[in-house]
Amino acid sequence: MLRELLDAYAVPDSRFDEMLASAGVPRPHWDAFLRALAAREGPEIGDTLSQMEREIRENGITYNVYADPKGADRPWEVDPLPLLLSASEWETIESGIAQRADLLNRVLADIYGPQTLLRSGAIPAPVIFGHSGFLHPMKGVRPAGGVHLFQYAADLARAPDGSWWVVSDRTQAPSGAGYALENRLVVSRVFPQMFSDLNVQHLASFFAGVRDSLLHWAPKPAAGEGSPLVVLLTPGPYNETYFEHALLARYLGFPLVEGSDLTVRSGCVWMKTVEGLKRVHAILRRQDDDYCDPLELRSDSALGVAGLTDCVRRGSVFVGNALGSGVIESGALLGYLPKLSEQLLGEPLKLPSVATWWLGEPAAFDDAWKRLDKLLIKPLERSFREPAHFGADLTHDERILLRAKVAARPQRYVAQEWVHVSQAPVLERGVAASLARGAPRSLQERLAPRAVGLRVFAVATPDGYRVMPGGLTRVAVDGDSRVIAMQRGGRSKDTWVLSGAPVNASFSLLSTTVKPEDLVGSRVNLPSRAAENLFWYGRYGERCDSAVRVLRVAIAGVLDHAAEPPDGLAPAILLAHKLGLIDDTADANVALLRAATHPEEALANRLRQLSRAAFNLRDRMSADNWRTLNQLAADPVFQRGTALPLALSWLDRAVTSMMTLSGYVLDGMTRSSGWRFLSIGRRLERLSHLCVTLEVATTDGAAHSLDWLLDLTDSTGTYRSRYLVAPEWLPVLDILMRDETNPRSIAFQVKGLSEYIAKLELSHGRFASDVLAPAQAALRDLAPKDLHPESAAVAEVLDQLRKCAGAVSDELTLKFFQHAASRSVLSLVA
């Protein structure tokens, strides 16, 4: 079996192969894994792939690509086969990375401190001053513990001789650790037995190190502030790695905030919560540093926190990584590191960098052109967003052009030795040919070699740098690609660091440092933005629910009367039109079908809105909730389309899912103020929807039977249990308007709203009860004798309540969501 598995897997001479020592012969640390893999039953591997793909889609693991015009998220692609590293090999990498992080931190401490390295020429001054990442305002700032480089990542590649090289350093706000964590969750679930048999080292302790160290480096809270508040600062949902930000925030237990959630007062950073301002002690930043403060750094930044730089200078907040740490990502620095290691650490650099020359040195420039075939020329800063040029690929003319371009600004470029990186197996769906030859089914999936690179991570703990035992293995797009980049659509792998002895599996992030006195009740910090997102999630959820139900009733009506059309249009169709679900009532059948199943029409659009609102709440949403929503929004009906009768079964399915979603809200959320905002959103939306529905019913629908209305409002059962007659106006309007016990009545919405608002007003002062009270009174005053379609009182109450819903929404926005106020930057005006 093993032979068959490895049969078609080629090992070239020019690259190191991670799995095989030579053709057909696995390296010792892969042996057990491969035997177990080969022993799996036929269809099992194929199932493995499908299972993983489903899991990734449903968990919404994504990587956004800026360039995508639709702003769509691309599902994260994970290969099920992990990259295996032996314990001894890992030790080499681990100590090399810890040393390198320490060295780079010392370099940062010097260039933002005494600048001895620049004075002596150990680092050419232009390498630092000429780099856009050097932030003058940070000069002289020493962070807590001297930790500039809180998190560090390095991209490693393995040379043909088996040794590891550092290709580049990530010192700004390195991404990938969260994806590595997610890969681990997915892959370890696919191979649970192998994972435990091979003694794979766990990642949790690394993340505990991140969390505990942030709490350690944060300034001590003042008396009465409780434990330090740490936040994760993200540029927002449109960032390519936003998924990771949300994941990490949830995993580490830090609020996920955007710049607009924070503000500066008296030299301290504060988080705007619905409970007021809360002092922030540390910021784990995933936003580039020059965007962090429009006041002192880039004035065109719409993302930052005005005054953050000054807080950092005053030491009132710990920011990891320190502002300005991106400067040492410069490729120009790589060539100087061996000497700096000797000078600053008194020891040789353990992990070499890929040979790199800064072309700002005239000698290096001349030399590079002599050996261009073996080099790639790339810009010094990633922010230049310019591709690397492989010397060997260039024609004579292209070389001349490139040389002229580089010669004009040589200090912006480096030449780097081109390394033939190692390859590792990926699992691929096989070709039909193998089937034709009568190969066993397991070979439909085959192992194929792909170039790989490894990103590893370290964090500054009080005991020195701790390296994550594992990492993000990135896979080139096709067989011989030399560029490994997530933005270009590469896949990734989990990385298994094997251990000689059983690992302590009982450790998890939950073995925490929270003490009894740290327990907080329901008054958790709810950022205002999160409150607003919850509010809109509630509204959109209800909006989807009503759309689904109206369409279902309308389509059912059309189908019932297909043989014998009734006079005039059914009220449900008019309602669908009034709610904007269909544009046109002339050909209702077609319009309703489109509204329900077309990917660009009403229902799909509303579900997308709901998904987007949910996406902004990723850090607060349970995985189950998220999965249900993703299944709903990506239902195959939107791709395949369907016929009218079948659309009905889709809408039934959708109603069920919507009920599941509201079940989570009812059953799975603590009754915190966050839940209250969500509930107010739902009630307001349902209130205004009910008002519109009843307006249509009592006017255009006055002459119709009332079954559709009870059906739409899910009140058929209620009615039948109380009245034995066919639906009549008086009891129907009573149930839908005045009955406070019916969750689909107007009175029920109003009562709930008044309770939630009263609760919020207790802690925040009055804002909406004055608006709600008169409408509530008018509803209460509605007499049974008024309950008929021609009643002016009913029409008036409906109108008043619909307006009231809008007014309450406005008051709430004004009171709690003020952070959204427009901001402008006045700088650069003399």
Added chain:
Amino acid sequence: MNPERYIVHHETRYAYTAPVSQSWQLARLTPRMLPWQKLLSYSLDIEPKADERRDELDSFGNMVTHFGLHGAHRMLRVRMECLVEVTERPSVDAPMAPPVQQQMQLQGGVQMQSQSQSQTRMLAPAPLAWEAVREAIRAEPQQDDLIPASMSEPTPLVPLSEGARHYASKSFGRGRPWLDAVTELMLRIHDDFEFEPGATTVSTSVDEVLYQKRGVCQDFAHLMLACLRGHGLPARYVSGYLLTDPPPGMPRLMGVDASHAWVAAYSPQHGWVEFDPTNNQLADQRYITLTWGADFADVVPLRGVIFGGGDQLMDVEVSVIPA
């Protein structure tokens, strides 16, 4: 020469059409203390009263007043008033135009130049060629506390400009003495470019100024910085004031009644020399130094972030009166 004293007023007013709920500001409005400049009295008034306020030196040594207003307001007024005494700056040797014969020799290169000069002119130190200034900064970046080294690189407002480098290259012939070359560059900018308020905005780039050949003092300073740094020469942006009233019989100078801007360029031989390309002259006792930095963004007199405010109306009043 006797010290000159000036009273400087610099008032910035904002009027907002909608209330501003939050405002954070950085004021760089404190004249620097320099060997030739004393600040005798100084006040900075902020209206409405700032809720918080703190003075701190920035990384260039300028005094910055950080202040914040956290209550709703519809206007902001920041008024600086000071009394400054300016004495003569250290003298810069008059640009030495070497004899023709010597100039020929200079073209042989930097090394030859200093040799030949030490042979022919024993008394005065040999003027450093501009290439020698560049090499000196590269070889010994530590001089003057690394400031020249940090002022030789592109910045957001003065990025590398091939156009500026090309424009300047006429003045930077091989081996030409630094002072001579930079002085000529100043003259050419003055002659080739039209001073025209309103022709540019704060976001007009160096390349656009080069193309349209018009601008104000800030544009000319940025252009000159691009020219010098494009040749690897250190230079910084200086913000300040120029005496308003022309002395009797003297021509009226441009760039008055507003903040002024000029350039300080560095040579190991002369230190920082202040060139004013707008008026084609070296800074003298009429120039009051406020702040300096790598470009205008570093020295914006009032820079802030506000929430709300609607449309804004701003006006600035500057006056410099001999005391």
